[in-house]
Amino acid sequence: xxxxxxxxxxxxxxxxxxxxxxxxxxxxxxxxxxxxxxxxxxxxxxxxxxxxxxxxxxxxxxxxxxxxxxxxxxxxxxxxxxxxxxxxxxxxxxxxxxxxxxxxxxxxxxxxxxxxxxxxxxxxxxxxxxxxxxxxxxxxxxxxxxxxxxxxxxxxxxxxxxxxxxxxxxxxxxxxxxxxxxxxxxxxxxxxxxxxxxxxxxxxxxxxxxxxxxxxxxxxxxxxxxxxxxxxxxxxxxxxxxxxxxxxxxxxxxxxxxxxxxxxxxxxxxxxxxxxxxxxxxxxxxxxxxxxxxxxxxxx
Amino acid sequence: xxxxxxxxxxxxxxxxxxxxxxxxxxxxxxxxxxxxxxxxxxxxxxxxxxxxxxxxxxxxxxxxxxxxxxxxxxxxxxxxxxxxxxxxxxxxxxxxxxxxxxxxxxxxxxxxxxxxxxxxxxxxxxxxxxxxxxxxxxxxxxxxxxxxxxxxxxxxxxxxxxxxxxxxxxxxxxxxxxxxxxxxxxxxxxxxxxxxxxxxxxxxxxxxxxxxxxxxxxxxxxxxxxxxx
Numbered sequence: 001x002x003x004x005x006x007x008x009x010x011x012x013x014x015x016x017x018x019x020x021x022x023x024x025x026x027x028x029x030x031x032x033x034x035x036x037x038x039x040x041x042x043x044x045x046x047x048x049x050x051x052x053x054x055x056x057x058x059x060x061x062x063x064x065x066x067x068x069x070x071x072x073x074x075x076x077x078x079x080x081x082x083x084x085x086x087x088x089x090x091x092x093x094x095x096x097x098x099x100x101x102x103x104x105x106x107x108x109x110x111x112x113x114x115x116x117x118x119x120x121x122x123x124x125x126x127x128x129x130x131x132x133x134x135x136x137x138x139x140x141x142x143x144x145x146x147x148x149x150x151x152x153x154x155x156x157x158x159x160x161x162x163x164x165x166x167x168x169x170x171x172x173x174x175x176x177x178x179x180x181x182x183x184x185x186x187x188x189x190x191x192x193x194x195x196x197x198x199x200x201x202x203x204x205x206x207x208x209x210x211x212x213x214x215x216x217x218x219x220x221x222x223x224x225x226x227x228x229x230x231x232x233x234x235x236x237x238x239x240x241x242x243x244x245x246x247x248x249x250x251x252x253x254x255x256x257x258x259x260x261x262x263x264x265x266x267x268x269x270x271x272x273x274x275x276x277x278x279x280x281x282x283x284x285x286x287x288x289x290x291x292x293x294x295x296x297x298x299x300x
Numbered sequence: 301x302x303x304x305x306x307x308x309x310x311x312x313x314x315x316x317x318x319x320x321x322x323x324x325x326x327x328x329x330x331x332x333x334x335x336x337x338x339x340x341x342x343x344x345x346x347x348x349x350x351x352x353x354x355x356x357x358x359x360x361x362x363x364x365x366x367x368x369x370x371x372x373x374x375x376x377x378x379x380x381x382x383x384x385x386x387x388x389x390x391x392x393x394x395x396x397x398x399x400x401x402x403x404x405x406x407x408x409x410x411x412x413x414x415x416x417x418x419x420x421x422x423x424x425x426x427x428x429x430x431x432x433x434x435x436x437x438x439x440x441x442x443x444x445x446x447x448x449x450x451x452x453x454x455x456x457x458x459x460x461x462x463x464x465x466x467x468x469x470x471x472x473x474x475x476x477x478x479x480x481x482x483x484x485x486x487x488x489x490x491x492x493x494x495x496x497x498x499x500x501x502x503x504x505x506x507x508x509x510x511x512x513x514x515x516x517x518x519x520x521x522x523x524x525x526x527x528x529x
Binding site: 007010202203205206207208209210211212213214216297299300 | 377
């Protein structure tokens with residue numbers, strides 16, 4: 001292990017030498033990584049925002065459960081809360097008492113209803129019930145209505161759950177696409193490194209002859225791959241930052257309405273940049289790991 | 301030091317390179333291996349340095365069963381044996397000093413030790429004044445001495461020389477011979493030398509093993525080339 005760290009300068013030197021020697025190949029591999037990362041960045045931005053939209057909407061949709069008139073005591077409320085939360089798929093039931101209900105009513109319908117404040121409040125106690133899986137919201141709503149202490153229950157309606165499942169589909173589609181792109185980039189890098197290996201067959205043969213371990217032979221190539229990955233991630237990172245900032249400001253931070261608010265530039269873009277750099281490096285290391293391992297396996 | 305027990309090696313294409321070879325070589329011995337092209341000499345070398353695995357039988361070098369080595373352990377084993385090739389195989393963009401140092405860097409020695417050892421080696425192979433030269437600036441004999449220097453840099457217990465004089469004129473060949481004998485005596489390195497050169501074998505008589513079509517056809521302690529009528 002200590003030997004390994006001691007030999008790191010040697011490895012970096014030989015990796016750098018090889019990168020410069022095969023400059024054209026290095027640049028072509030780096031641009032392959034670059035194209036992949038640009039696409040990855042674009043898709044991460046879409047995915048991040050779509051998932052932001054979805055989370056936002058998911059937060060909005062809760063079932064408004066209005067309790068029967070006779071449910072008033074602290075004890076009864078606690079009992080009903082427990083009973084609702086026991087339903088499969090219910091995340092939480094949050095109490096909204098008469099007074100709060102009226103406040104919401106006033107906020108929605110106008111100041112005139114403030115005359116009902118105090119003893120005259122005709123509204124019932126209620127719960128806002130959030131669910132774990134928005135796809136099952138209709139089913140849970142029906143279950144709650146069927147409870148005998150419940151007067152009524154309602155939620156945003158079918159359009160919202162359709163929208164959510166659509167957003168989820170888009171999200172998983174994007175993940176698959178990004179994975180495919182990653183595999184493509186690994187393939188390209190591993191091919192480039194393979195050319196580097198063939199250009200250095202002699203050197204590797206001698207290294208094996210004098211007893212260099214496989215790790216020792218692989219390390220400079222891995223560093224080479226890592227540097228290619230890093231080089232390829234520079235432009236996409238810069239592009240991601242300025243591109244997103246431009247779009248964000250041009251669109252005023254939202255798409256159509258504030259339900260579709262964009263993720264704020266900080267930290268969203270920096271997270272994406274981090275992912276790009278790490279992905280570039282991992283793809284580079286993995287690509288060269290594949291080709292060196294494959295090459296060395298056939299030599300003893 | 302080297303033990304081959306009923307070793308056979310055949311390839312997928314049906315060639316039987318070695319057939320039922322039994323061989324024992326003591327520590328510190330100097331042995332010639334002779335035989336025509338295709339007699340199995342190269343295969344024997346590749347079995348010894350772990351490049352090939354015997355189809356049957358056992359190859360034991362310095363206590364290691366070479367055929368049973370795991371892939372990742374082969375490099376560690378190889379630090380015990382040096383190999384010298386007919387075509388030198390020096391790295392063209394490194395100087396003589398760097399070429400020899402390379403063998404030591406690769407096994408992770410520190411700079412000071414490397415520098416000291418390389419100087420020792422350069423002295424042994426009489427290339428002190430060529431330390432900063434590149435291989436292309438050297439004559440064939442000098443290049444071969446540099447290769448031998450690289451092969452013995454990490455003090456291997458066995459040195460295998462594959463036709464080390466194949467590309468050299470008789471005078472230079474004799475020089476290389478003397479160098480190998482010096483290494484054999486001073487470092488007590490066991491040396492296996494594969495050769496075609498009948499003059500050399502006749503002039504420097506040593507134990508000689510003759511291979512033909514994969515069989516050992518002669519193993520003569522007093523030495524001398526076997527001439528066919």
